Amino acid sequence: MAAGLVLVGCGTAPAAPAEPPRPADCPAPTSSDLTTADGWLGRIAMQPDTVGVLVDDGRGRVVAHRADRSFPLASAVKVVHLAAYAAAVSDGRVRPEDRVTRGDWERWYVPGTDGDAHPAALQRLGPGPDYTVDQLVTAMIRESDNAAADWLRARLGDDALRAAAASAGWQDVELPGFAGAAARLAVPELAPSGATHAQLVDLDGRLGRRVADDPAFRAEVVRRIGAAAAQDPTGFVAAARAWSATTAQGTPAQLLGVHRAIATGALPGAGLAARQLSWQGATPGVGTVGFKSGSFVDVLTFGGFLRRDDGSVGYAVVLGRDLPGSPPVARQVAGQQGLVLEALTSPRALDRLACVA
Numbered sequence: 587m588a589a590g591l592v593l594v595g596c597g598t599a600p601a602a603p604a605e606p607p608r609p610a611d612c613p614a615p616t617s618s619d620l621t622t623a624d625g626w627l628g629r630i631a632m633q634p635d636t637v638g639v640l641v642d643d644g645r646g647r648v649v650a651h652r653a654d655r656s657f658p659l660a661s662a663v664k665v666v667h668l669a670a671y672a673a674a675v676s677d678g679r680v681r682p683e684d685r686v687t688r689g690d691w692e693r694w695y696v697p698g699t700d701g702d703a704h705p706a707a708l709q710r711l712g713p714g715p716d717y718t719v720d721q722l723v724t725a726m727i728r729e730s731d732n733a734a735a736d737w738l739r740a741r742l743g744d745d746a747l748r749a750a751a752a753s754a755g756w757q758d759v760e761l762p763g764f765a766g767a768a769a770r771l772a773v774p775e776l777a778p779s780g781a782t783h784a785q786l787v788d789l790d791g792r793l794g795r796r797v798a799d800d801p802a803f804r805a806e807v808v809r810r811i812g813a814a815a816a817q818d819p820t821g822f823v824a825a826a827r828a829w830s831a832t833t834a835q836g837t838p839a840q841l842l843g844v845h846r847a848i849a850t851g852a853l854p855g856a857g858l859a860a861r862q863l864s865w866q867g868a869t870p871g872v873g874t875v876g877f878k879s880g881s882f883v884d885v886l887t888f889g890g891f892l893r894r895d896d897g898s899v900g901y902a903v904v905l906g907r908d909l910p911g912s913p914p915v916a917r918q919v920a921g922q923q924g925l926v927l928e929a930l931t932s933p934r935a936l937d938r939l940a941c942v943a
């Protein structure tokens with residue numbers, strides 16, 4: 587598993603390589619099976635507006651498709667939270683060993699909305715009663731725990747997250763409120779009629795704070811989510827598909843910039859962030875992958891970098907939206923990550939991607 591952006595080394599980045607010309611041999615993709623890399627190539631060719639791609643192999647080749655178009659980011663955006671945390675540790679505003687009670691963490695938890703990420707994190711970390719800040723960050727990255735991301739945003743402050751994104755070249759980042767977005771899905775009447783996308787994302791932040799501070803409201807959100815999913819599963823999925831388009835967005839180029847800044851050491855505390863992203867360790871013959879992925883019911887996102895055994899670094903981002911319900915998004919992960927790894931490890935695979943980009 588890997589993905590990310592361009593650049594090798596550290597400090598000031600050299601100019602990005604020019605995008606190569608389209609390969610001469612370009613057989614038309616025929617697969618639509620998103621559980622495979624070939625299926626993702628087919629998706630890009632046949633429904634080009636539903637996928638954004640940016641791959642830089644770190645050896646002089648870049649392939650881009652809709653790289654400057656905004657897509658829902660789902661949990662891939664948590665790399666911004668991670669960058670802000672690393673910077674805060676670097677300048678002494680946060681200590682990784684500081685303690686967080688389970689109750690404080692779970693104020694932000696909305697059961698039934700995270701694919702059981704929070705229970706999985708608790709199983710790995712144990713029942714508490716408290717945890718270190720760094721453990722919560724591992725839950726945010728490894729299990730993709732939404733409550734940990736919302737807790738960290740509240741702890742660091744929005745300005746810290748915006749500064750971290752801006753330091754990697756990402757201006758005006760949209761900050762997700764995962765608990766608040768779940769509340770808006772559960773109680774859609776909370777959103778003003780005619781609200782813009784930016785207003786809805788801002789509302790999610792405020793609703794998230796209400797979830798954390800008002801136990802009765804949180805309980806009602808959980809009740810409404812459970813009732814909707816049980817009573818009208820088809821309708822709930824349709825509502826979730828429409829809702830995903832209203833959540834925090836960004837472009838492949840913006841997301842890749844954060845991974846590049848982390849991999850090249852251009853951000854304060856970049857080493858800490860890189861270690862968090864590379865928690866799976868090295869793969870013999872491939873290298874070390876640092877990544878953060880994410881998903882909603884019709885969204886699948888991936889961003890990261892591959893540090894090869896020879897020291898070179900490749901980067902990739904793939905953002906998919908409006909994906910079909912079958913196979914489930916969870917089964918499409920292997921295909922998306924296969925596309926990334928093949929593109930970063932095989933010139934021929936990168937050629938095939940360039941053919942459809």
